[in-house]
Amino acid sequence: MSPHVLILGGTTEARRLAAALAARPGIRITTSLAGRVSRPGALDGEVRVGGFGGPEGLAAWLREEGVDAVVDATHPFAATITANAAAATAAARVPLLVLRRPGWQPGPGDRWHPVPSLEAAAAALPALGPRVFLTTGRLGLAAFAGLTELRFLVRSVEPPEPPLPPHTHVLLARGPFTVADETALLREHRVDVLVTKDSGGAATSAKLTAARDLGLPVVVVRRPPLPEGVTALPDVPVLLARLDEVLARAR
Numbered sequence: 001m002s003p004h005v006l007i008l009g010g011t012t013e014a015r016r017l018a019a020a021l022a023a024r025p026g027i028r029i030t031t032s033l034a035g036r037v038s039r040p041g042a043l044d045g046e047v048r049v050g051g052f053g054g055p056e057g058l059a060a061w062l063r064e065e066g067v068d069a070v071v072d073a074t075h076p077f078a079a080t081i082t083a084n085a086a087a088a089t090a091a092a093r094v095p096l097l098v099l100r101r102p103g104w105q106p107g108p109g110d111r112w113h114p115v116p117s118l119e120a121a122a123a124a125l126p127a128l129g130p131r132v133f134l135t136t137g138r139l140g141l142a143a144f145a146g147l148t149e150l151r152f153l154v155r156s157v158e159p160p161e162p163p164l165p166p167h168t169h170v171l172l173a174r175g176p177f178t179v180a181d182e183t184a185l186l187r188e189h190r191v192d193v194l195v196t197k198d199s200g201g202a203a204t205s206a207k208l209t210a211a212r213d214l215g216l217p218v219v220v221v222r223r224p225p226l227p228e229g230v231t232a233l234p235d236v237p238v239l240l241a242r243l244d245e246v247l248a249r250a251r
């Protein structure tokens with residue numbers, strides 16, 4: 001029987017991985033999506049949508065569907081599904097590989113303020129300027145809702161979920177973005193400070209270059225830690241090589 005690989009998805013890397021595996025004969029691939037995005041786009045292989053019902057539900061799914069390996073290719077900030085994947089694969093005795101694009105690194109000229117959470121980012125803002133470009137996604141903006149004196153430009157793919165700060169302008173857009181466009185946006189809205197998660201990757205890194213060029217401070221929310229004993233692989237080629245070893249062992 002063909003080996004069955006479950007990809008926990010929702011990222012560009014997960015999409016690339018599904019495409020790479022689909023090009024190989026004799027592998028069954030299922031990508032799992034949380035169902036947060038209304039038009040997620042076409043994916044190679046099978047697709048299932050929605051939560052599993054915690055680690056127990058995921059472990060049961062792995063057994064029922066005869067999964068031979070799980071690849072957690074979720075976003076670096078999707079900490080719950082990553083913890084669930086670690087627990088469920090341990091319980092069902094299925095190998096787990098974690099694909100995580102490396103985080104961003106500050107360079108000369110960057111004025112970064114690393115913080116551990118959205119709440120800490122909100123606490124840092126009043127000292128950094130009145131006009132904020134907030135690019136942390138559509139969820140969790142309640143952390144900023146009490147900042148009634150500041151003006152927010154919020155950019156997200158889908159409309160942000162309230163409560164929002166009272167002075168908020170929403171911009172719906174999906175990357176990739178260019179440095180020229182990001183610079184123009186920062187200038188147009190007279191932004192004083194940028195807030196971002198350390199998502200990593202090239203699609204949304206232009207805002208960091210634009211902020212550096214304009215001498216603006218950037219509040220960077222650090223990634224949540226990986227579950228204990230879990231190590232991440234940085235890109236699709238490295239992941240594929242490791243997956244080959246894992247599937248060969250499982251045969």
Ligand code: NAP
Pocket residue numbers: 008009010011032033034036049050051052053054055057058073074075077078079080081082084136137
């Ligand atoms: P999360 O907080 O880690 O997960 C919350 C719950 O959503 C999980 O317990 C699980 O429900 C369900 N879930 C999450 N990812 C799933 C998947 N790939 N397949 C099936 N169920 C999933 O996740 P999140 O931060 O809300 O992110 C949700 C999805 O959006 C992820 O797939 C992630 O890759 C993508 N995403 C997240 C961000 C971000 O900044 N967090 C950014 C871009 C994309 P059950 O417990 O019921 O299984």
